Amino acid sequence: MSECTHDCSSCSQNCGERKPESMLEKPHELSKIGKVIGVVSGKGGVGKSLVTSLLAVSLQRNEHKTAVFDADITGPSIPKMFGIRDKARGDDMGLYPAKSKLGTEIMSVNLLLENESDPVIWRGPVIAGVVKQFWTDVIWNEVDYMMVDMPPGTGDVPLTVFQTIPINGIIIVTTPQELVSMIVEKAVKMAKLMNVPILGIVENMSYAECPDCGKKIQVFGDSHIEEIAKEYGLPVLARIPMNPKLAAACDKGMIELFEGDWLQDAVSAIEAV
Numbered sequence: 001m002s003e004c005t006h007d008c009s010s011c012s013q014n015c016g017e018r019k020p021e022s023m024l025e026k027p028h029e030l031s032k033i034g035k036v037i038g039v040v041s042g043k044g045g046v047g048k049s050l051v052t053s054l055l056a057v058s059l060q061r062n063e064h065k066t067a068v069f070d071a072d073i074t075g076p077s078i079p080k081m082f083g084i085r086d087k088a089r090g091d092d093m094g095l096y097p098a099k100s101k102l103g104t105e106i107m108s109v110n111l112l113l114e115n116e117s118d119p120v121i122w123r124g125p126v127i128a129g130v131v132k133q134f135w136t137d138v139i140w141n142e143v144d145y146m147m148v149d150m151p152p153g154t155g156d157v158p159l160t161v162f163q164t165i166p167i168n169g170i171i172i173v174t175t176p177q178e179l180v181s182m183i184v185e186k187a188v189k190m191a192k193l194m195n196v197p198i199l200g201i202v203e204n205m206s207y208a209e210c211p212d213c214g215k216k217i218q219v220f221g222d223s224h225i226e227e228i229a230k231e232y233g234l235p236v237l238a239r240i241p242m243n244p245k246l247a248a249a250c251d252k253g254m255i256e257l258f259e260g261d262w263l264q265d266a267v268s269a270i271e272a273v
């Protein structure tokens with residue numbers, strides 16, 4: 001064997017010096033993207049898309065340019081929450097994200113489907129390809145913080161997202177009644193494998209507040225989030241109540257008007273990345 005030049009690109013030997021090849025894709029050459037934050041959950045319906053949207057809106061309120069990359073291809077709900085009905089435009093240069101009323105850039109498969117109620121019945125590799133294209137072919141104009149609504153689970157698609165996009169940190173969304181410990185453990189293991197730091201945990205639907213006396217009701221029983229977070233050395237960044245106004249804001253496409261200060265610590269954690 002000839003002497004090692006430490007240049008793996010021009011050598012076919014499989015020695016201990018060889019570093020794993022990065023599969024990270026370059027974004028579109030006209031994109032300007034700052035930090036990328038993934039929002040994950042162990043299962044559907046815990047409010048991952050809602051938390052993604054609330055974080056984007058909160059960051060935007062702090063004068064940052066924000067974007068939402070809807071990587072939840074089979075359950076895209078971001079455009080509806082922001083009240084976006086326009087389709088995405090494209091030309092020879094690439095695809096352009098839609099803009100929300102207050103300026104958040106959004107790309108979602110729903111902006112490409114003829115009818116937003118059409119189901120996405122594609123196999124894993126096709127879905128993974130779409131996610132990749134949202135990174136490489138979309139011209140993200142100017143973004144300080146891109147929030148990625150991650151596909152659920154640990155299959156093909158989330159793996160592609162982690163391998164394709166340089167994610168700077170992830171936030172885990174759970175609810176009190178979930179098998180929280182197991183879900184947090186899975187997310188922690190996946191993030192470690194992918195070398196992505198976890199910023200912390202957001203507990204959604206944490207409690208309900210009595211509209212008359214303000215008493216907090218633990219609808220799903222006592223939360224164990226603090227102990228679990230401690231076990232994994234993670235901070236609890238927010239506890240969001242079950243709030244009919246939030247559900248209505250999602251349904252009416254008016255998430256940008258939400259009122260509530262639950263996410264301040266989560267926003268600070270993102271700003272510190």
Ligand SMILES: Nc1ncnc2c1ncn2[C@@H]1O[C@H](COP(=O)(O)OP(=O)(O)OP(=O)(O)O)[C@@H](O)[C@H]1O
Nearest residue numbers: 044045046047048049050075241242243246247250
């Ligand atoms: N804290 C909350 N208060 C009231 N409604 C909520 C709250 N969190 C979520 N919801 C409602 O629950 C529904 C599911 O939320 P969302 O789409 O964010 O979940 P998800 O985890 O992204 O689900 P999926 O993975 O299936 O897309 C939405 O209609 C949303 O309005």
